[in-house]
Amino acid sequence: MSTVISIINLKGGVGKTTITVALAEFLAVEHHKRVLVIDLDPQTNSTVALIGEDEWKRRNEGGQTLYALFKDHIDDTYTFEMDKSIVRRTSNLFGGLDNLHLLPSSLDFVKIQDRLIYIWQTALIRPFDVLKNAVKNHLDDYDYVLIDCPPNLGIVTQNGLNISDWYLIPAIPDHLSTYGIPQIISSVKNFNRKKSSGEVQLLGVVASMYRSNVSRHNTTLRSLKMQAEQGELTRLFETKVPLASKAADAAEYAEGVNTLKQKYGNSGNSLYEAFQSLAEELITYVQDERS
Ligand SMILES: Nc1ncnc2c1ncn2[C@@H]1O[C@H](COP(=O)(O)OP(=O)(O)O)[C@@H](O)[C@H]1O
Numbered sequence: 001m002s003t004v005i006s007i008i009n010l011k012g013g014v015g016k017t018t019i020t021v022a023l024a025e026f027l028a029v030e031h032h033k034r035v036l037v038i039d040l041d042p043q044t045n046s047t048v049a050l051i052g053e054d055e056w057k058r059r060n061e062g063g064q065t066l067y068a069l070f071k072d073h074i075d076d077t078y079t080f081e082m083d084k085s086i087v088r089r090t091s092n093l094f095g096g097l098d099n100l101h102l103l104p105s106s107l108d109f110v111k112i113q114d115r116l117i118y119i120w121q122t123a124l125i126r127p128f129d130v131l132k133n134a135v136k137n138h139l140d141d142y143d144y145v146l147i148d149c150p151p152n153l154g155i156v157t158q159n160g161l162n163i164s165d166w167y168l169i170p171a172i173p174d175h176l177s178t179y180g181i182p183q184i185i186s187s188v189k190n191f192n193r194k195k196s197s198g199e200v201q202l203l204g205v206v207a208s209m210y211r212s213n214v215s216r217h218n219t220t221l222r223s224l225k226m227q228a229e230q231g232e233l234t235r236l237f238e239t240k241v242p243l244a245s246k247a248a249d250a251a252e253y254a255e256g257v258n259t260l261k262q263k264y265g266n267s268g269n270s271l272y273e274a275f276q277s278l279a280e281e282l283i284t285y286v287q288d289e290r291s
């Protein structure tokens with residue numbers, strides 16, 4: 001049985017993509033899990049991080065991205081083929097990982113965003129069921145499916161939520177970045193009323209780009225912890241992802257990077273240690289909730 005997790009925040013630039021890709025790589029390499037990343041963000045950042053720009057361009061020209069899937073449902077065409085669109089070897093780690101797959105996004109998504117509501121008129125399915133219908137027979141091929149969502153709760157994100165068991169909110173621990181969390185939680189609760197099967201639950205909030213010497217970060221974290229204790233949010237992850245320059249390197253699909261330590265750095269308060277413990281925490285919570 002697969003565990004499907006959407007990574008969501010209403011703000012861009014809070015580390016959603018970095019955390020999605022890192023979790024996918026740590027789950028695949030250190031825990032030998034079969035992982036699928038679904039890139040729903042028109043920014044296409046996790047796609048480029050996992051397969052590089054050249055491969056993305058090739059696939060985009062061949063109609064092998066989720067843009068083609070959604071466009072089909074607007075235009076009533078049948079161009080998208082799931083089997084050909086899943087990339088079955090991704091990441092620059094160890095020259096490519098066979099157990100880390102990707103459903104790529106496309107920058108072209110932007111062109112159809114305003115037309116997604118017309119799916120109602122052409123297709124016989126609800127606009128937030130498009131992804132579900134396409135991937136439902138594939139989800140069980142994976143232990144973990146991680147969905148990188150755009151920074152809003154529009155139809156594309158709802159497609160991600162609709163197949164998810166959990167959602168994870170990465171947030172920079174300051175007022176502006178945590179301000180929207182109650183709104184996300186209440187919007188997802190509303191969405192659950194129309195969701196086809198089961199409810200999508202908050203797995204927790206993860207502090208991103210944390211700086212221990214910034215007092216604002218520490219007070220915000222104390223306040224989030226208190227909200228978790230009061231039941232307003234499921235939990236604040238113990239792991240805090242530090243602000244570290246390696247994050248920018250990791251976003252690039254560079255050759256010659258082999259190990260997780262090379263990619264995420266291994267000195268001092270490193271991203272390597274943070275993502276390692278974040279992946280372990282995530283596995284523990286999912287297992288606890290399942291049993
Ligand atoms: N822990 C971190 N430390 C330093 N920079 C980071 C960290 N996480 C992300 N970044 C950088 O911040 C920018 C936004 O991160 P990204 O993961 O793309 O956010 P989002 O997907 O929420 O828009 C990127 O340039 C990324 O490399």
Ligand SMILES: [Mg+2]
Nearest residue numbers: 016017041045
């Ligand atoms: Mg992103």
